[in-house]
Every structure is written in structure tokens, then in C-alpha cells.
Amino acid sequence: MKKHPSPGLTNRIKPKGLLVVIGGNEDKENELQILSTILSLVKKRKKTIEIITTASQCPEEASREYCKAFTKDHDHAVELMHISTREQASDVRLLKRITAADIVFFTGGDQLRITSILGGSPIEKEILRRYVEEFCVIAGSSAGASVMSKTMIVGGDSSEALRKGTLGVSAGMGLIDNVIIDTHFVERGRFSRLMQIVSMNPSNTGIGLGEDSGIIVEGGSILRAIGSGTTVILDGEHLKSTNVANIDSDEPIAIENLILHTMVHGYGYNLCKKQYLEPDDLREMDLGKSEVTTDENS
Numbered sequence: 409m410k411k412h413p414s415p416g417l418t419n420r421i422k423p424k425g426l427l428v429v430i431g432g433n434e435d436k437e438n439e440l441q442i443l444s445t446i447l448s449l450v451k452k453r454k455k456t457i458e459i460i461t462t463a464s465q466c467p468e469e470a471s472r473e474y475c476k477a478f479t480k481d482h483d484h485a486v487e488l489m490h491i492s493t494r495e496q497a498s499d500v501r502l503l504k505r506i507t508a509a510d511i512v513f514f515t516g517g518d519q520l521r522i523t524s525i526l527g528g529s530p531i532e533k534e535i536l537r538r539y540v541e542e543f544c545v546i547a548g549s550s551a552g553a554s555v556m557s558k559t560m561i562v563g564g565d566s567s568e569a570l571r572k573g574t575l576g577v578s579a580g581m582g583l584i585d586n587v588i589i590d591t592h593f594v595e596r597g598r599f600s601r602l603m604q605i606v607s608m609n610p611s612n613t614g615i616g617l618g619e620d621s622g623i624i625v626e627g628g629s630i631l632r633a634i635g636s637g638t639t640v641i642l643d644g645e646h647l648k649s650t651n652v653a654n655i656d657s658d659e660p661i662a663i664e665n666l667i668l669h670t671m672v673h674g675y676g677y678n679l680c681k682k683q684y685l686e687p688d689d690l691r692e693m694d695l696g697k698s699e700v701t702t703d704e705n706s
Contacts, residue, residue, distance in 0.1 A: 425539040425546060427625035431591045431617025431637060432516055432550035436473040441673075442622050442635045443477045446486070449545050450510045451625070455484045458509040462492065462525050463517030463551040470515040497529035506534045511545045514552025520562055520568060522555045523579060532581060539583055546583060550591045553617060557589050558582040561601060569600035573657035577605070584625060587613045587679065594618035594638055602642050607652050607663045610644030612677055619656055623671075629679040633671040641669040645682050 426449055434442045447455060449539040459474055461467035462699070467490040478486050487505060491497055506512060512535060514522065526532045538544045554560045557580045564575035588605045590598050593616030615623065621637030633639050648665040655661070668682050671677060676685035685693075 415560065416701075421540060422627045423540045424542055425544045427539070427545035427556060428545060428622055429553040429556055429589060429615070429617065429625065429699060430547065430549040430622040430632075430635070431593060431619050431639070433592070433619035433620065434549060434635065435594075435620055436477045436485075440477055440480065441475040442620065443474075444481075445624075445634050446511060446513070446547050447478065447482075448546060452510060453511045454482070454484055456487075456508060457513060458489055458505055459486050459513045459515060460489045460491060461515050461517075462489075463519060463521050464515055465517065465521075465556075467492075467515075470517065474513065474515065491525060494525060496528065497526050497531045499531075503530050503534055506531060507538070509544065510536075510573065511547060513624075514548035514555065516550030516552055519551040519555040519560055519580070520578065522551065523560075523581065527579070527581075536581070536583065552613065553591050553622075554589050555580045556583045557587050558585045559588060559612070561588065562592055564601055566597045566599075566601055569598070569604050570661050571606075571658050572652060572655050572661055575601060575604055583626060586611055587615050589615045591615065591617050592619055593640060599640070603663060603666060604652075604661055606642045606644040606666060607647065607650045607661055610647045612644065613682075614640075614642030614644070616640035616642070621672075630685075630693070631671075631677040631679065633673055633675050637672075639671040641671065641677050641684075643667040643669070643682055 428446050430442055457478055457676050459471050461470045464470035471488050475486050478484055539546050559577055560580035562576040562578045568574045590602050606612055606614045617639055618637035621635040621639050623639055626633040644666055646665055651662045674687045676690045
């Protein structure tokens with residue numbers, strides 16, 4: 409398979425696919441605002457959905473509610489991929505299913521399971537290729553969302569996160585570059601975790617996703633907020649100073665002029681321009697042929 413560059417911002421590649429990044433604990437029983445929006449992104453009447461449960465050690469439990477939610481109003485073709493070994497990540501039959509899928513959905517669990525099992529595999533390479541070259545939807549919740557960035561948070565106590573060296577980071581899948589994604593953000597008080605990461609590399613935009621909140625990423629750079637929760641953006645581009653490079657491990661971090669935005673359903677953000685987008689701004693934008701619908705009744 410030919411090698412494809414990362415679709416991240418550093419390469420300025422405009423992917424043909426869409427990402428849907430979810431903060432966790434989204435509604436799977438009632439209004440299904442986020443999950444129904446994912447379905448609406450694909451205009452085919454009957455969608456083919458592959459649910460990858462690699463992050464979870466209890467795959468049947470992790471997938472049961474999603475299967476029920478995705479087929480609540482229509483008989484979509486929903487299949488499960490319980491990929492738990494590197495050998496399975498090279499299975500030609502599974503690879504063909506990824507190629508044929510309209511939507512690939514990663515469940516929550518442990519994001520390191522996703523990268524250690526799928527990282528560099530034919531399955532991961534095909535997901536990256538399809539996202540760049542074809543229209544498809546790659547979605548994930550909680551761990552399945554954290555893994556989408558090039559660099560991901562893999563651990564760290566929120567109460568100690570503004571002390572140098574208290575967070576763990578690792579390589580993610582690289583579907584989007586120059587961002588760091590944190591999930592369950594508001595509910596678990598993870599502001600300090602994201603502040604530390606952005607202070608260490610201000611070129612990264614921090615995206616903190618609350619529960620039952622998400623973003624649609626279009627063209628690799630335009631974010632649209634969906635769901636009933638709150639999404640937080642931390643912009644370090646105009647950061648004036650930080651002591652993070654001059655202190656010892658476990659010492660407190662000072663940060664000056666870190667910019668914070670919050671988004672709710674219908675608002676957005678331009679990662680390239682570092683620009684906050686109100687609903688009227690998004691309505692005026694020509695975002696191509698994806699015909700994205702984020703209406704609550706979709």
C-alpha cells in the first residue's frame with residue numbers, strides 16, 4: 409500500500425473525509441443528538457458502519473448501546489471489529505470492511521490499546537488513506553476521540569496537572585495535527601491538564617470536550633460544535649511567557665496570556681486562522697460538498 413502523508417495541519421492537506429470527535433458519555437438512548445448527526449453526514453439511505461472496540465477490554469458491552477442507537481430509526485448495516493491483536497490488525501477481510509465502510513466508529517476505553525494494537529498496521533493505514541482521499545466519516549468517543557490527534561494525553565491526575573512532568577503523552581493516530589484533545593473535560597476538571605500541554609508547545613490548540621459534546625472537523629481545520637455539552641478551546645498562539653522550560657520536574661507552571669474560548673452546539677472554530685466562529689459565520693461559509701447537517705432534529 410502506498411504511503412500517505414498525515415492529514416494534519418502541518419502538511420496543509422485538505423482531507424475529503426470528516427472527523428467526529430466526542431467527549432464521552434454521549435446520549436445513546438433518547439434524543440441521540442450526536443449519534444444521529446453522525447448518521448446524517450452520510451447521505452446514503454442505508455449506511456455501513458464499522459464499530460471498532462479495540463480500546464475496550466469489554467467489547468460486547470462497549471458496542472451494545474451503539475448498535476442499538478445506530479439502528480434505532482433505520483436498518484443500517486452495523487458490524488463490530490473486536491481487534492485485540494496485531495495479527496488481527498493485518499487481517500485482509502477486516503481491511504476490506506474498512507474500505508467499504510461509510511462510517512468507522514471507535515468506542516471508548518484505553519487509547520493506548522488503540523495505538524499499540526493498530527499503530528502502523530494495514531487497518532490504521534487504510535483508515536488514514538480513506539480519510540484523506542475519499543469521503544467517509546471517522547468518529548470516536550472518549551479514548552476513541554483522544555487517539556485522533558498526532559499527540560495524545562495518556563495519563564495524569566487533574567489535581568497535579570499544572571506541575572511539570574505530571575502528564576503522560578504518546579503518539580496518536582495522526583488524523584489531525586497541531587491539536588491536543590482531552591475528553592470528559594468539564595466533568596472531570598481537566599483544564600489544568602490541557603493548559604500544561606499547550607504551555608509546552610503553544611503551536612498546539614487544546615480541545616477539551618465535555619460529556620455529550622463533540623465537534624465535526626471539516627477540511628482538517630473547521631470545527632463545528634454539536635451535542636448538549638460544552639467544548640473548550642485553548643489557544644496558545646499569543647502566549648507571552650511560561651516558565652515550563654526553566655523549572656524542575658514537579659514544580660508549578662506559570663502561563664501568561666493563554667486564550668480560552670467555549671463553544672456550544674452551532675458554534676465553531678477555524679484552527680488555521682485561530683478564529684472563533686458564531687452560527688452566522690458557519691452558515692456563510694462554503695465548506696464544499698459534504699452537506700454537513702448539525703441541526704438538532706436531523
